[in-house]
Amino acid sequence: MITAGCDVGSLTSKAVVIRDGRIIGSAIIRSSSRPEISAQKVMDEALEKAKISQSDVEYCVGTGYGRDNIPFVDLARSEIACHARGAVWLAPATKTIIDIGGQDCKAIRLDKNGRVEKFLTNDKCAAGTGRFLEVMAKLLGVSVDDLGKMSKKSREPVTLASTCTVWAQADVIQYVNSGIPLEDVGAGVNNAMAGRVATLANAVHAQREVAMTGGVAKNAGVVKALEKLIGHKVTIIRKADPQLAGAIGAAVLASDVKEGRA
Secondary structure: OEEEEEEEOOOEEEEEEEEOOEEEEEEEEEOOOOHHHHHHHHHHHHHHHHOOOHHHOOEEEEEOOOHHHOOOOOEEOOHHHHHHHHHHHHOOOOOEEEEEOOOOEEEEEEOOOOOEEEEEEEOOOOOOOHHHHHHHHHHHOOOHHHHHHHHHOOOOOOOOOOOOHHHHHHHHHHHHHOOOOHHHHHHHHHHHHHHHHHHHHHHOOOOOOEEEEOHHHHOHHHHHHHHHHHOOOEEOOOOOOHHHHHHHHHHHHHHHHHOOOO
């Protein structure tokens, strides 16, 4: 059986194709202003890698902020449902999920059967989102992933006076212009990000095992700072790119529907 998932987010769009429980194609692209165009483009790339056509896909689930505008999906599901399903598929022991997306951050606690028990979302402010890190990384002249490598070299991380993106930008510019080592500024950015996310994780009473999904999971500096703040080790997903977790969950949910499990 071949199923697919398509996750159209504010910054990136992701697609995954699964055949009999194995990923055979996936893609990540930058989202455009038209969700339907982003969805078709990223799905075409995933299908090409899988060496199949769209007509071979038996069922497709869409998710992300643009899920209601994806023309080829059979069903649209929330990001909470898809990230939960994707995280458990990637790391079965998962009890808490922290997902940092482009414009929001989610903390999700699961029950013993892997079902969503409680969740909180920060979608009112860019602080604690992928957008926050992207803005700060650009100011420092590095990629978001390189912020993690940079913070490993820090000896004296700076403290940002505010996690508000606008005020934090002013802090970062001031530190850089004052000659503070970039690695100390980068570590301060990662710590500020982790602090914001930890507030959500602690509010849902994060339980072991904690898994992190979304592109920020590839930033080792944020992961390390988050572990200190929530008191739990964060599982690093190795089975697939953690940025694909929502699309993977959508594809797995599509299989669940076809096999009568959902």
